[in-house]
Amino acid sequence: MVQKNSLKKVIVITGPTGVGKTNLAIKISKHFNAEIINADASQMRKRLNIGTAKISIDEMQNVPHHLIDFLEPTESFSIKDYVDRARIIIDGMENIPVIVGGSGLYIQALISTYNLNFQPRKNDSEFDELSNEEVYAILQSIDNEAALKVHYNNRKRVIRYIELAREKNEVEPIEPMPYYDALVIGLTKDRFQLYEAINNRCDKMIKNGWLEEVKSLANDGINMELIKEIGYDDLYKVTKNELTLDKAVNDIKQKTRNYAKRQLTWFRNKMNCEFFEINNSTPEMAIERIKKFLYNK
RNA sequence: GGAGAGGUAGCGAAGUGGCUAAACGCGGUGGACUGUAAAUCCACUCUCUACGAGUUCGAUGGUUCGAAUCCGUCCCUCUCCA
Numbered sequence: 400m401v402q403k404n405s406l407k408k409v410i411v412i413t414g415p416t417g418v419g420k421t422n423l424a425i426k427i428s429k430h431f432n433a434e435i436i437n438a439d440a441s442q443m444r445k446r447l448n449i450g451t452a453k454i455s456i457d458e459m460q461n462v463p464h465h466l467i468d469f470l471e472p473t474e475s476f477s478i479k480d481y482v483d484r485a486r487i488i489i490d491g492m493e494n495i496p497v498i499v500g501g502s503g504l505y506i507q508a509l510i511s512t513y514n515l516n517f518q519p520r521k522n523d524s525e526f527d528e529l530s531n532e533e534v535y536a537i538l539q540s541i542d543n544e545a546a547l548k549v550h551y552n553n554r555k556r557v558i559r560y561i562e563l564a565r566e567k568n569e570v571e572p573i574e575p576m577p578y579y580d581a582l583v584i585g586l587t588k589d590r591f592q593l594y595e596a597i598n599n600r601c602d603k604m605i606k607n608g609w610l611e612e613v614k615s616l617a618n619d620g621i622n623m624e625l626i627k628e629i630g631y632d633d634l635y636k637v638t639k640n641e642l643t644l645d646k647a648v649n650d651i652k653q654k655t656r657n658y659a660k661r662q663l664t665w666f667r668n669k670m671n672c673e674f675f676e677i678n679n680s681t682p683e684m685a686i687e688r689i690k691k692f693l694y695n696k
Numbered sequence: 697g698g699a700g701a702g703g704u705a706g707c708g709a710a711g712u713g714g715c716u717a718a719a720c721g722c723g724g725u726g727g728a729c730u731g732u733a734a735a736u737c738c739a740c741u742c743u744c745u746a747c748g749a750g751u752u753c754g755a756u757g758g759u760u761c762g763a764a765u766c767c768g769u770c771c772c773u774c775u776c777c778a
Contacts, residue, residue: 416734441734451734477731504733519731549729553737556729563730575730590725629734653723658734664727 406580409489410689411498411506413438413666414586415659417597419677421454423586424499426682427689428462431495436485437467438500438509441628443481444470446616449609450630452600463494472616473625478508479515489579495693498581503665510581514573517566526558537561582692584685585672587663592678594656601630601652610634610644629654 410433412424428435437443441451445468448455453468465488470476486509489496498506508515526534535551542564549556588596613634617623623635630651636642642650666672675685 439734440732475732478733479731481731502733504730508730513730515731517731550738553729555732555736557737559731625732627732627735631734655734660725662734665729665733668727669729 406577407489407496408693409496409498409510409579409581410692411438411510411581411583412586413499413501413503413506413583413670413672415588415593415662415666416452416501416655417600417659418586418588418593420499420501420586421452421458423682423685424497425454425458425460425462427686428497429460430686431497431689431693433495433497434463434465434492436465436488436496436498438485438498438502438506439467440476440481440500440502440505442467442500443476444468444472444474444628446472446612446621447626447628447631449604449607449612450634451628452604472621477519478505478513479519481505482508482513482515485509486578501662503662503670506583507670510577510579510583512573512576512578514570516570516573517563520559521562526554531557534558534561538564541565542567582689583670583672584688585666585670585674586677587674588677593659597655597659598652601648601655604630605644605648610637614638629658 410427410431412420412427414420424435427433439451441447442453443466444451447453448468454464466481466485482505485498489498498509500506507513526537529537531551531554534554534557535546535549538549538557538561539546542560545560545564546557549560551557587593609630613623613631616626616631617635617638623632626632630647633642633647633650637644637647666674673688
């Protein structure tokens with residue numbers, strides 16, 4: 400059993416999209432002379448700048464940033480890749496690591512001992528001809544316990560559970576435990592205000608040239624269908640005159656709001672967050688809390 | 697002023713005498729989720745003291761054992777003609 404106080408201390412700043420993570424992270428990092436490790440899957444990708452609200456070099460204010468802007472737009476990447484790279488960076492870091500982002504699963508996998516020794520997801524077509532119910536029946540027959548955890552319509556997860564079940568005997572189980580001593584700060588905001596912020600930010604992104612960003616990607620032959628980040632496909636359709644800009648913008652706002660809600664569900668139920676309501680708390684309060692966590696004072 | 701069409705739950709939209717508290721879609725809310733996670737999926741959504749009860753389908757008055765559905769009157773919206 401690893402003693403908790405022997406684990407490396409890390410700060411995590413998470414929260415739904417548009418809540419103001421970046422801003423707070425910079426303030427905190429400057430105060431503690433910390434370094435930021437990005438935990439936002441979308442912001443890892445190069446050239447998806449405006450649409451993912453990626454921090455600019457200026458905004459970084461000389462705070463070192465890691466694992467941001469390093470993947471090709473459609474390059475495949477997984478949680479395991481992320482965890483491996485992030486841990487190398489964090490474990491070798493002299494300064495305080497501040498993990499910032501909204502990809503809950505990535506954060507969870509990074510700060511705890513997720514079992515990532517299984518084979519990655521395959522792209523096999525074994526199940527192509529089968530209905531959801533039929534695929535689910537296969538899972539039931541080989542691992543009924545796993546089957547009870549998914550809905551048969553959640554095809555992606557059902558298939559993944561089949562893959563895991565087939566490997567189960569070859570992979571050593573790992574107890575879920577903390578990997579770092581993490582203080583997880585979850586930023587929240589009144590729902591209505593959060594949605595307004597998302598809407599406004601989306602309008603701003605369009606003004607800042609998001610559509611041009613999309614055009615440039617498409618012009619360079621990037622397969623736009625492989626970009627699953629919210630908005631890119633909608634705007635691509637606008638460039639092809641398949642959708643009006645107005646409609647696209649509305650759809651994007653809608654999808655982003657839905658996404659923020661899903662994130663909140665995750666933070667509430669899957670992560671051990673200390674929530675900071677952004678209207679009722681100041682960066683100074685967060686800094687005080689972090690001081691207490693780091694230096695026990 | 698005349699002729700037509702229509703007013704259904706937050707929105708769009710079915711329903712045209714009992715099986716309707718009212719299909720379906722959207723939105724909203726809650727939830728699941730250990731390898732593409734800005735993904736994938738599920739549930740709930742008139743009200744309440746909630747395995748039961750109470751109020752709904754523009755308003756109002758009727759017909760009927762029974763109406764969102766049939767009839768009268770009124771109000772409002774849209775299109776066309778003046």
